Amino acid sequence: MTYLTSWEEFAKAAERLYLNDPMKCRFVIKYRQCEGKLSIKITDDSVCLQYRSEHAQDVRKLEKLTSQLMRHMASKEK
Numbered sequence: 665m666t667y668l669t670s671w672e673e674f675a676k677a678a679e680r681l682y683l684n685d686p687m688k689c690r691f692v693i694k695y696r697q698c699e700g701k702l703s704i705k706i707t708d709d710s711v712c713l714q715y716r717s718e719h720a721q722d723v724r725k726l727e728k729l730t731s732q733l734m735r736h737m738a739s740k741e742k
Contacts (some may be wrong), residue, residue, distance in 0.1 A: 666711075666712065666713055666714060667714045667716060668713060668715050668733065671715065671717075671722065671725055672705065674704070674715040675725070676711055677689050677713050678706045678729065678733075679684075679729075679733070679736075680692075680731060681706055681708055681711055681713060682706070682733055682736060683736065684708070685708055686736070686737070688708040688709060688724060689705045689706065689707070689708045690706065690707055690708070690718070690731065691704075691705075691730075692704070692705045692706075694724065699718075700718055701716060701717070701718055702716070702717050702718070702722060702726070703715070704716075704717050704726065707735075
């Protein structure tokens, strides 16, 4: 499992991972109130990318990434 330290690097890698195989990709978000930590994990069972933050501003970045991934999901033709 890989923890990425840069949000931009994580967001680009997560989007690439999703676009490689959308049917295998999973996205997990975990927030621990007592510690104030946000953990994000995206995996396709062969590659696992993780990002951890304690900054409240990263929640907005997470919303933007989630909306980008949702747009990809909605625009895929079957």
